[in-house]
Amino acid sequence: MNEQVIHKLKVLAESAKYDVSCASSGTSRRNIKGGLGNTVSGWGICHSFSEDGRCISLLKIMLTNYCIYDCAYCINRISNDIPRATLSVSELVELTIEFYRRNYIEGLFLSSGVVRNPDYTMERLVRVAKDLREVHRFNGYIHLKSIPGASEELVREAGRYADRLSVNLEIPTEENLKRLAPEKDHRSVYQPMRYIQQGILESSEERKKYRYAPRFAPAGQSTQMIVGATSETDKDILNVSSSLYQHPTMKRVYYSGYISVNTYDKRLPALKQPPLVRENRLYQADWLLRYYQFKVDELVNDDVPDLDLEIDPKLSWALRHPEFFPVNINTADYEVLLRVPGIGTRSAKLIVASRRFSRIGFYELKKMGAVIKKAQYFITCNELPEKTIHELGSTTVRKLLLPKPKKVIDERQLTLDFSE
Template structure:
């Protein structure tokens, strides 16, 4: 039975956990088993999101404690902040998870914690929770566990036997900026557990090839998070770090969190009127291009364009900078070229390539496939001279990018981008990175 005191602790700790956005989908399939409680959703995973069928998926996102020995400038839970503090016992958190699951409030658990005493002490308690949930309470749902940097490899190995996904947040992409805002942290303490988890996953794959029923180790891989706008790092710096992370075989997602001014009194931090949400969104779009659209990071951002264009999405921005690539012939171009056309997504590109084997594609077909013709019509040709949608008399090469650009911007987009450009960025001392 959950007491009023326990629920008050939960309220405080859930509030403290809301700034961590890396609530990754699981990517695992675990069907219900006799004697176990729950299952994971096949092919969908667990996150604060909507499934393909429109169903809302939820999980309990909570910290074990918001007390912390570190004083990171960007964190609401830093030790010098005067906020309400709370700590749940191991048994309390287990009881909350199982009670909420039985009431159908949640489908899984996202568990993190502030660091108390030392990393091993904190990690040991987190491991105790996930171990008890699996072995004592027979919980078969999704578990995402935040790793404590500096914890021993033995504890990480044990945690990986019970968690579906584990994550370590990079926070800041450059070491010097991280040291300026979080003097007790460094990249080595972050990358070491990442590599240890990766090693465990790869070894487990080999074991499962030899022994079919070998227990799984972090089957949904890893994720991480970077804060956007707290330091002077450019989008080029952020995306280069993301690109390096995705080259690791177990990294599934990199999350981007627009900096929220929670500690305005600290002179090391910028003063923002609001979080840089448009920039955050552009980074997610660029991330998508790297993962699914065959773009290299150097094509999206480079030394001449170190920041993403806030007015247009990164794919349209690339197209406007490379008019020589267009027009793309929908009926002849390879799949990779079709993916680069603004207004055409992965599903539409697959439909185009599969359908043109049987019939010539026209603008009518493209609309039916979900292509955004308002954008795509300036960058494609499909052999029609009279259609209002394809092969326009004036395309990108005739209009020129500088004239085409305003035609593709909605008034709402212009207003949002202009508002973000007006944000006051004040990093205090210019010597800070």
């Protein structure tokens, strides 16, 4: 790699860091004779760990950070005076292959600013994936960002080479999207989502008839919404997520706390730091929607439109519904156990499987991974709890479970250490 390519790499990797929708597994692609690498199944996130303990790493980069759009929330907007760079298709392919051979990465996460028009940009993204697969016989993981407004032919071609495709929704409501990004609309985002969904479902049906039929985006699709840049409540955001999850091919909705990168734009809120706690609560609520059989209106509604920032959504729901508790661990159904704070899907399955052989107490619950500190106020088991939510009341339980505030030490005062 020459100095010019290294400079481009630094600029484009920096520009790509704000996109968080980069799941880095979820599919299996075996190596073939004469090929390069493979993709091991399991779920993970860029620069994090998968379920089986593997560290996942992707080359997360943009093809170019030039863009014809002037989105208020984007660092790469056309009106910003920032370092710009563009990698050619061959340069990006060579980078990916060299990084993979040196064991720096396990795959590629590729996005791009929009140059000329969506189809021109999308065609170049597809060429990168196509060259990796067909010329270099690369079997590692590839995640492509589909460009909003791209044609159906290009999106379908991208699905033949990529493991996952994603189209970012960015702003949850059309009204606020138009206010911050006048050149965009939700129709241009939802249309390629439908193309991806159709391609995946058609591929699934075809593979039922023909075992070796080519796969289309086998890891599904994902999207991302920005949190805190506009006035949407958590209820608005979760309603959008819930509707997206109704489609079988939508694997993940990502939430990105707004980072104030364009402070001069008065349409944006002046945030000193990203709303990371709110982002975390949305991920927790999203998990409850996907795996714990909760509905949006159970977590947030017209009376409580935003999630509680002090406690997690599941505990918040439990404190608002004391009539649901206490739950008898030795007799309750799996679906009921999932509603108990401190009990997850794995713990609930172990409880249901284990109680056929013996009655379960607090010791057994702890061994199964349940968080007794939370669960003790909401359950009864082989040992009677000292006090449940009914004896203590929701307010008292909330105080007991709130994180203890860190003691603030006034550095202007002298302190004596008698520990010795």
